[in-house]
Amino acid sequence: MANARELALQTLTDILIDGAYSNHALSEQIEKNELTVQDKNFMTELVYGTLQHEQLLNFYVTPFFNGKVKAWVRILIQMTLYQMLFLDSVPEHAAISEAVKIAKKRGGQFNGKLVNAILREMTRTPLPSLDTIKDEAERLAVETSHPLWLIKLWSKQFGWEKTIQMARANNERVNVTIRVNGVRGTREELKQKLESEGITCEYGNLSQDALLILKGNVIKTKAFEQGWFYVQDESSMLVARALKPKHHSKVLDTCSAPGGKTTHVAELMRQTGTVYAHDVYEHKIKLIKDNVKRLGLTNVVATLQDATTLNERYESDSFDAVLVDAPCSGLGILRRHPEVKITKQPSDLDEIMMIQKKILNTVAPLVKVGGTLVYSTCTVNRKENDKMVEQFLAQHPEYELDPTLVNRLPEVLHEQTKNGMVQLFPGDYQTDGFFIACLKRQA
Incomplete structure (x- = not known):
């Protein structure tokens, strides 16, 4: 059985170093490796969570690097810190231990010791404070992991309050939404079909054609195979x-x-x-x-x-x-x-x-x-x-x-x-x- 953290690191490396698209890189790794549903969900959380908070994580980890480190080592540290800061379900010691194992396997004893030393130091020393960033646009950019040029662009076009709202909304989790195929039937009929297959869903917030998927893998349903819906925002x-x-x-x-x-x-x-x-x-x-x-x-x-x-x-x-x-x-x-x-x-x-x-x-x-x-x-x-x-x-x-x-x-x-x-x-x-x-x- 493949290791979810290892695969998440490889996926993040493909995205951040080789320029792969997140959805394609993630799907490719999931498809070619044997993973439980729980591991697939965990891997997805690690990839998207680390990407969403990449700039903030980078702000936190940078002071702990003495000299240059390999790109994959930095990504591994960021991914581990993401678990420590944002995932209550992951014990800190487990996140660190797994990161050290991955570093040893991927880069030998030296990199294993390096990763261990950096992560242990981060547990003993307070992380840098966002309050040290005096410029409010730069502080929001780091806090929400948006490029500064984009924060400035939105602020100029739409105002500061709307910019804050958008930047923070971009780090929120999203439900899958689907559009009923009106040729097949009604949205009400689709909802009943999906619920009979164990999917929890509700009517959308905006579109008369939409259902929000709250629980279950809607792509694995007969309704999907039969063309009852299309996945769409x-x-x-x-x-x-x-x-x-x-x-x-x-x-x-x-x-x-x-x-x-x-x-x-x-x-x-x-x-x-x-x-x-x-x-x-x-x-x-x-x-x-x-x-x-x-x-x-x-x-x-x-x-x-x-x-x-x-x-x-x-x-x-x-x-x-x-x-x-x-x-x-x-x-x-x-x-x-x-x-x-x-x-x-x-x-x-x-x-x-x-x-x-x-x-x-x-x-x-x-x-x-x-x-x-x-x-x-x-x-x-x-x-x-x-x-x-x-x-x-x-x-x-x-x-x-x-x-x-x-x-x-x-x-x-x-x-x-x-x-x-x-x-x-x-x-x-x-x-x-x-x-x-x-x-x-x-x-």
């Missing part, structure tokens, strides 16, 4: 409702993978019309097709195509509705992808905005007069969101924001939906940060 579920595709219509989803919004749009069209789904990578097209097949949908055509060249494939005025769920900085999904806090740089935002702009300009002529264009992102950054829409409208006077968007969103969002746009913040309604804008082509 509630904020993301609002996009297809915002688009409100009519039956028998022709819809373009420009950046479709893995197919959550594509399949939702197809479900709302009740197997009529066609959703043309595209992505730039072959393996992502396969993901879309696999999800379409599992959900039993017959009105989706998934094809490889870069969204910035879709005007070469389709003629102007081809679609009743177009969805641009754009590539973005991902600053709204840091709860689920905490490594983004570590890897993302301000220059990345500039690069991604150029792509967003290019996609919007490319697909603008493809919408029929009277048709709908929905632009969405999973980020919290005005330059990628409402400011991007303003730029688009300035260049495309044939488009106008659609104020009726508010009627297609849950009532609790009506106040924050303005001029056909809505920004959700991390922690709002226990959802991700998300932006949606709805536009109509008038001429």
